[in-house]
Amino acid sequence: LNLNVSEIAVKKTPRVAYVHSQDLLTKANELIRIEGRAELVHSLIRTYGLLQYLQVVTPRPATQSEILAFHSSDYIQCLQDISAVSDSEDIEEQHKHEVESYGLSYDCPLQKDLLETASLISGASQAASQHIINGLADIVINWYGGWHHAKRDTASGFCYINDVVLCILKLRQQFDKVLYVDIDLHHGDGVEEAFATTSKVMTVSFHKLAPGFFPGSGELNDVGTGRGKYFTVNIPLMDGIKDKEYFSIFTKVMKQVKDRFLPDAIVMQCGADTLSEDPMTSFNLTHFGIAKCVCYMLTWNLPTVLLGGGGYHFPNTAKCWTFLTALAAGKKLPVDIPEHEKISTM
Ligand SMILES: CN(c1ccc(C(=O)NO)cc1)S(=O)(=O)c1ccc(-c2ccccn2)s1
Numbered sequence: 001l002n003l004n005v006s007e008i009a010v011k012k013t014p015r016v017a018y019v020h021s022q023d024l025l026t027k028a029n030e031l032i033r034i035e036g037r038a039e040l041v042h043s044l045i046r047t048y049g050l051l052q053y054l055q056v057v058t059p060r061p062a063t064q065s066e067i068l069a070f071h072s073s074d075y076i077q078c079l080q081d082i083s084a085v086s087d088s089e090d091i092e093e094q095h096k097h098e099v100e101s102y103g104l105s106y107d108c109p110l111q112k113d114l115l116e117t118a119s120l121i122s123g124a125s126q127a128a129s130q131h132i133i134n135g136l137a138d139i140v141i142n143w144y145g146g147w148h149h150a151k152r153d154t155a156s157g158f159c160y161i162n163d164v165v166l167c168i169l170k171l172r173q174q175f176d177k178v179l180y181v182d183i184d185l186h187h188g189d190g191v192e193e194a195f196a197t198t199s200k201v202m203t204v205s206f207h208k209l210a211p212g213f214f215p216g217s218g219e220l221n222d223v224g225t226g227r228g229k230y231f232t233v234n235i236p237l238m239d240g241i242k243d244k245e246y247f248s249i250f251t252k253v254m255k256q257v258k259d260r261f262l263p264d265a266i267v268m269q270c271g272a273d274t275l276s277e278d279p280m281t282s283f284n285l286t287h288f289g290i291a292k293c294v295c296y297m298l299t300w301n302l303p304t305v306l307l308g309g310g311g312y313h314f315p316n317t318a319k320c321w322t323f324l325t326a327l328a329a330g331k332k333l334p335v336d337i338p339e340h341e342k343i344s345t346m
């Protein structure tokens with residue numbers, strides 16, 4: 001049997017890691033707009049027996065100096081001040097002006113351990129990048145992250161610290177060109193703004209753009225400025241878009257991005273508020289539609305961080321991200337959900 005070894009293309013199974021800890025889960029599970037979601041996501045992943053195929057990475061909180069790589073010191077100081085004050089009534093009195101000027105109201109309500117939680121979520125997204133830089137995995141997943149609206153000195157859209165920006169900045173310590181892909185229903189404005197003037201990070205956002213719809217940015221003609229001109233890509237889409245059209249647009253755009261930008265690493269925000277049953281009632285995707293886009297990106301065989309984001313139908317978001325986790329790990333999922341204490345109560 002004269003086997004010519006060079007003819008056999010050995011398909012390497014990607015090494016997949018999953019950022020998680022009980023502390024992170026508990027804190028993320030109490031975030032006001034998505035209370036209970038983190039627990040549902042993790043327990044579905046665990047119940048499907050996927051943890052055996054993943055390296056579990058335990059995160060530490062991002063340090064103040066790591067957070068200051070993007071955010072302004074006065075904004076972080078404000079987060080510290082309000083986190084020190086125990087209940088929100090005192091905060092309103094003592095820090096009313098500050099709170100308002102940093103976007104800390106309405107969409108970004110003050111909540112218990114705000115800075116602690118946001119620091120740990122950001123530490124988790126940074127740990128994902130660090131794990132790749134250490135050469136320990138090819139794909140790292142952090143479903144607790146993806147808070148893409150936070151600005152340098154303002155909270156926005158339920159986002160306080162922009163873990164996505166910190167994740168990308170960490171990857172840039174090792175990789176020359178980083179590609180950011182955002183398939184959340186909402187425009188990834190905080191990440192786009194952070195890298196609008198550099199050619200080292202290309203941000204590509206597919207999102208709903210409509211009068212009065214949050215955040216209102218992400219026009220087709222917004223292409224970046226200065227050195228970053230043409231390194232910002234915005235694909236505004238209309239309500240009702242389904243898997244087939246979405247995937248056709250996604251692949252047409254990303255093929256060009258791949259050939260022209262030639263990235264060294266990828267960060268992909270996988271917000272699931274594009275699913276048809278999401279309370280945002282905007283796009284009409286299924287988790288298969290989302291999975292096909294993520295799968296397309298994984299076939300590039302580049303170091304990749306997958307992050308969470310929006311997703312307000314919690315069971316469907318958990319199903320979607322569990323499906324993506326299995327996809328990354330190269331595992332097929334059984335159709336029926338295994339016995340699961342959380343699922344049965346839904
Ligand atoms: C602050 N807003 C955001 C911001 C960001 C997101 C998001 O998912 N970003 O990725 C969603 C809503 S907002 O003003 O559009 C809304 C607040 C509450 C909303 C809501 C609540 C229940 C059902 C439908 N919509 S939308």
Ligand SMILES: [Zn+2]
Nearest residue numbers: 184185186310
């Ligand atoms: Zn969203």
